[in-house]
Amino acid sequence: QVQLEESGGGVVPAGGSLTLSCAVTGTIFSINATAWYYQPPGKQRELVAAIANDGSADYADAVKGRFTISRDNAKNTVYLRMKSLKPEDTAVYYCNAGMGLVVEGDFFYFGKGYWGKGTLVTVSS
Secondary structure: OEEEEEEOOEEEEOOOOEEEEEEEEEOHHHOOEEEEEEEOOOOOOEEEEEEEOOOOEEEOHHHOOOEEEEEEOOOOEEEEEEOOOOHHHOEEEEEEEEEEEEEOOEEEEEEEEEEOOOEEEEEEO
């Protein structure tokens, strides 16, 4: 089993920045990648960014250039640095653990059923 715990959510004005953290514990040899998803109010959960243990990463088009995913393997922690936040970024952000694969330079993420409880980010206009 893999346990994930998010932190760092809060209220931030539009244009501001925020960094989320995801602590990963448990049977981590069963995964090689971690991802952030977000679920805006009334909408489905969507993939925001994913990163493999080797640092390979990919982002949703909506956040490219604004969000940066990174990891500290020594601390088993994954971060999501968010800047230039927009009101439409308001959502509950979830951490997910799974597998990442690079094929011909493209990174693919396959999530498993390991989720954190989420952390709420509210961007005020």
